[in-house]
Amino acid sequence: MEVLPKFDSVFSIDCVIFGFDEGELKILLIERNVEPFKDWWALPGYLVKENESLDLAAERILYELTGLRDIFMEQFYTFGDVDRHPQGRVITVAYYAMIRLNGPKELKPVTSVARKAVWYPVKDLPKLAFDHTKIFQKGFLKIRNKISYQPIAFELLPEKFTLTQLQHLYEVILNKTLDKRNFRKKMLNYGILKELDEKQKGVSYRAAKLYKFDRRKYAKIFQNELSFGK
Amino acid sequence: MEVLPKFDSVFSIDCVIFGFDEGELKILLIERNVEPFKDWWALPGYLVKENESLDLAAERILYELTGLRDIFMEQFYTFGDVDRHPQGRVITVAYYAMIRLNGPKELKPVTSVARKAVWYPVKDLPKLAFDHTKIFQKGFLKIRNKISYQPIAFELLPEKFTLTQLQHLYEVILNKTLDKRNFRKKMLNYGILKELDEKQKGVSYRAAKLYKFDRRKYAKIFQNELSFGK
DNA sequence: TCAAAAGTGTTTTACCTACACCCATGA
């Protein structure tokens, strides 16, 4: 009978959590308070427990290191270079999520593994611990790719937003400027935006209409992704 | 200093290898010769060694269990349910590939872990060991999705093929019938097919032109995948 | 001569792209 080997391999989760704030795309980083890479910036990530599924581990770890709860994350890649962890063989399953920053929501690690958690602009990231820079890059590619064929960007915006805000977000993620009229046509055409009877407030120019994302219609339209004509 | 825990977690690779033969989509299965799941059908898969990267482990494992070498595989998902392996905590990184079956190529396991390896039609799979049915399904979705926006199906065909063969392959993977004229227009339009001066032989009806896949042009066109108009 | 598959074009519709001006608002 085959028996599992006894070498000390373990696995971890790392999270690439995107947020959008002050016109900038940001990700969540922690300052590590433990070796290895003590005092370095890192993606929120830690070891999976023996009796914990990957998805649940991801939720727990994100919560413990940043205080964020109930974030829907999706797995996107597993990194397994032999020497990616200085203390042994650790492969890591990377998850990503796009979330809404409701103003300056407090980030409070609940373990001492992280000294603090902060939102960091992606265009100016510091050197990261382990292979986390590579993990971030692959995660960024993932959302850039996904946004091109699924309007998932709403997740990053406040509940009510203007079309211009939405466009800016696309421009930041795709790293190019978009045509205003074409962008609006396309977005409205999707049929997943609810126009509100409300307008922007506190701006010193013509106030823009506010929109809401219609999650139900989105689900209907984008659940069946396959397409290849008759 | 943080120390890695000592519980016996390990990881494995499982491979979903697609082939196309006699008008049928098939995957490669092995008959297991070891516990657990001795005598069951399973995806080719085994434990990763301590000093081996995931990608290299995938190559080695596929070779050892089936005799196939130099197959380009891509990772697509990692399965980590707590109880997916009866003997302990084993997460598995799943890889897929699409390959060409040059006639009845011999499959010869080089370890005794697999009693034999065979091509099995996907529409009639037996019960599989572990959570391999789930892994297969996710892999199938992956190629179905990918083929809808990238003409990767060539990998499955013989070097020279007719447009009708190509269309049948698409129909099998997408599970729907396609319009002949539209299909041909679209494929030829991609500009990645070389028309040969050769025709099909040995058929009792009008012989079709043979085509070759132009890998260089394919690479040029499909390396930059992002698109969202100005 | 028949069976079986090869091969071929046109029309309609939808979507993408490019492009420029007037409008509403608060300071």
Add this chain to the structure above:
DNA sequence: TCATGGGTGTAGGTAAAACACTTTTGA
């Protein structure tokens, strides 16, 4: 009244979809 962004339409091109008949070949 001015600066700032909000908001709008049209024309041209490209790709997808629907649809049916003639041609070639070997048996």
